[in-house]
Amino acid sequence: MVSFTLLLTALAAAVTASPLQAVQERGIQPGQGTHDGFFYSFWTDGRGSVDYNNGPRGSYRVTWNNVNNWVGGKGWKPGPPRKVAYNGTWNNYNVNSYLALYGWTTNPLVEYYIVEAYGTYNPSSGTSRLGTIEDDGGVYDIYKTRRVNQPSILGTSTFDQYWSVRRTKRVGGTIDTQKHFDEWKRQGNLQLGTWDYMIMASEGYQSSGSANIEVRAA
Ligand SMILES: *[C@@H]1O[C@H](CO)[C@@H](O)[C@H](O)[C@H]1NC(C)=O
Secondary structure, X not given: OOOHHXXXXXXXXXXXXXXXXXXXXXXXXXXEEEEOOEEEEEEEOOOOEEEEEEOOOOEEEEEEEOOXXXXXXXXXXXXXXXXXXXXXXXXXXXXXXXXXXXXXXXXXXXXXXXXXXXXXXXXXXXXXXXXXXXEOOEEEEEEEEEEEEEOOEOEOEEEEEEEEEEOOOOOOEEEEXXXXXXXXXXXXXXXXOEEEEEEEEEEEEOOOXXXXXXEEEX
């Protein structure tokens, strides 16, 4: 027979467990993995809070509050050149945030961004333009920046960042990544290495914001 005391203990455990479960349901832990056929990466430097949730197919939903820096999204690993389509909601024009096709290569270690929309900070500020690219009816400017002793997929490292920044911001469309990679090399002598991951990322820097984005192969 189940004693009344045991029943009470079980009830008490259930009651105390529910707030914890509620917290966990607000978002997954930072990390990488696969979800519904897509690779995902969710990174934060740990300051503030990020409620990141993977959704169906290539979708994710995220809300961040008072972060220092976080970046995440869904895509592919490895992420060789492909045509990418995306859609969704991203309305962070008044805070420091990016919406970008984002990825890494190794040998050389490179962090790259094809920026579709950004908020208060233009990532090309203070750098000189290396060229331009036309893709899906828009013009992108090419830039390179250098990161010294910063977080990377290989730990703290010094590496280059390659950028395409769309002059007219948008949320939704297709991106021909091969075109960007080819023009980076041709116009800026920007070499990429071995494909690591490629995701349709949202990023927040010293900001609060939200996004709901879906990516797929075009
Ligand atoms: C993206 O578009 C598809 C097709 O119209 C729609 O079903 C889906 O809900 C959209 N995703 C987001 C995140 O808005």
